[in-house]
Amino acid sequence: MPQAVITPSDAHIFMYRADAMATPVYMDTVASITVSRDASARPVFNLGTQEVDGFTFGSNVVVGNIVFYKTTEYPFAKVLSQISDSQIGNLVYYKRLSDIEQVHYITSLDTIPAEKTVPFSIIIIYRAEILESRVPMDILDEMKIVSSRQELDHNSTPIVIYDFVARRLRHSYARVSTDSQNGTIEIDASAIRFNKPRADWSREYEKIIRSGT
Amino acid sequence: MPMLMEQKQFSVYYSGSDVEIVVGSYVLDLVSYIQWANGSGVVPFYSCFSPEPRGVLQTNKIVKGQLGFNLKYANYLEALTKKVPGSKILWNGTIYLPSMVVAATGNDIVPTFTFNGLYLSGGVKTAVPDGNPLQDIYQFISMDLVKRDEI
Numbered sequence: 144m145p146q147a148v149i150t151p152s153d154a155h156i157f158m159y160r161a162d163a164m165a166t167p168v169y170m171d172t173v174a175s176i177t178v179s180r181d182a183s184a185r186p187v188f189n190l191g192t193q194e195v196d197g198f199t200f201g202s203n204v205v206v207g208n209i210v211f212y213k214t215t216e217y218p219f220a221k222v223l224s225q226i227s228d229s230q231i232g233n234l235v236y237y238k239r240l241s242d243i244e245q246v247h248y249i250t251s252l253d254t255i256p257a258e259k260t261v262p263f264s265i266i267i268i269y270r271a272e273i274l275e276s277r278v279p280m281d282i283l284d285e286m287k288i289v290s291s292r293q294e295l296d297h298n299s300t301p302i303v304i305y306d307f308v309a310r311r312l313r314h315s316y317a318r319v320s321t322d323s324q325n326g327t328i329e330i331d332a333s334a335i336r337f338n339k340p341r342a343d344w345s346r347e348y349e350k351i352i353r354s355g356t
Numbered sequence: 357m358p359m360l361m362e363q364k365q366f367s368v369y370y371s372g373s374d375v376e377i378v379v380g381s382y383v384l385d386l387v388s389y390i391q392w393a394n395g396s397g398v399v400p401f402y403s404c405f406s407p408e409p410r411g412v413l414q415t416n417k418i419v420k421g422q423l424g425f426n427l428k429y430a431n432y433l434e435a436l437t438k439k440v441p442g443s444k445i446l447w448n449g450t451i452y453l454p455s456m457v458v459a460a461t462g463n464d465i466v467p468t469f470t471f472n473g474l475y476l477s478g479g480v481k482t483a484v485p486d487g488n489p490l491q492d493i494y495q496f497i498s499m500d501l502v503k504r505d506e507i
Contacts, residue, residue, distance in 0.1 A: 185371075187367070187369045195366070196366070198366060198367075198368070198369065199371035199374075200368075200373065200374070200462060202373050341385070342381055342382050342383055343382070343385035344379070344382035344383060344384055344385060344432070345385050345386055345428060345429070345432065346385075347382060348432060351435065
């Protein structure tokens with residue numbers, strides 16, 4: 144298959160929370176997104192030589208920003224509205240909100256700063272026409288917004304910029320159904336699931352605390 | 357490809373991100389800091405007639421260290437003693453663990469340090485308003501330390 148250059152028009156952005164939403168939400172007002180992965184790979188030098196002998200591999204951090212055109216609707220309203228009232232109470236960062244913020248979170252999303260939103264994951268699907276049913280997909284696991292700003296001037300469309308930090312960036316593939324005329328994008332749940340195999344004590348301990356045993 | 361075969365490859369060194377600490381079958385996933393030292397050594401002894409040492413005496417042996425956690429639970433370590441066979445909490449609050457394995461993973465040769473007979477005490481809490489997580493620092497001594505390079 145020939146290689147295809149991916150253009151911004153090919154990029155489709157979805158947001159989701161695997162533990163609280165049935166289907167990812169299409170983000171139709173995204174103007175741009177940048178993603179950087181800063182993986183610490185530091186050179187190691189030994190005495191008696193001026194050359195690098197090797198590297199250490201330290202922490203990874205995935206950061207970036209997502210830019211929305213400013214519209215009358217809060218950019219995350221559609222995503223947040225997908226989370227049921229019963230599920231939202233289980234989300235860790237939701238519990239950090241004050242009582243009044245929790246009420247607003249469900250009833251009046253516009254009043255909650257984006258920094259207070261619960262973490263979401265972002266899926267970017269690159270659907271170049273030349274590609275067949277298998278299309279590349281980037282997955283940003285647990286993207287947390289950490290700051291925001293707005294830019295309004297006379298010469299361009301007003302935008303809202305959200306800086307985020309994510310847990311990890313993964314690359315996978317989605318399927319595009321060839322049955323329908325529009326070509327429905329299908330995201331395989333197993334492709335976006337991420338299981339941490341380690342037997343972390345804090346997970347086990349948390350289960351014990353919550354079960355009250 | 358003899359030319360490539362002769363080329364020395366880059367070494368893999370380890371950073372804190374490679375360190376995995378296991379007690380029983382559980383990974384201590386909240387550790388932010390570990391440091392230890394072999395507390396054994398030698399001291400010179402002298403005769404009255406020479407400034408040079410006549411020989412050395414071996415000192416008492418003990419492994420001492422510190423284990424720091426990003427504080428998330430008040431009883432993170434105490435609760436572990438109920439799940440790891442052979443571990444217990446002593447009358448004065450000291451935590452005893454039969455063993456703890458510290459390994460630097462990420463390469464085919466894994467430097468592994470096994471601490472046997474571990475006593476942890478302290479639990480010094482530190483909170484500063486700079487956005488860093490609360491710290492919970494324990495001192496420990498270990499009766500025995502076994503070092504291995506495992507493949």
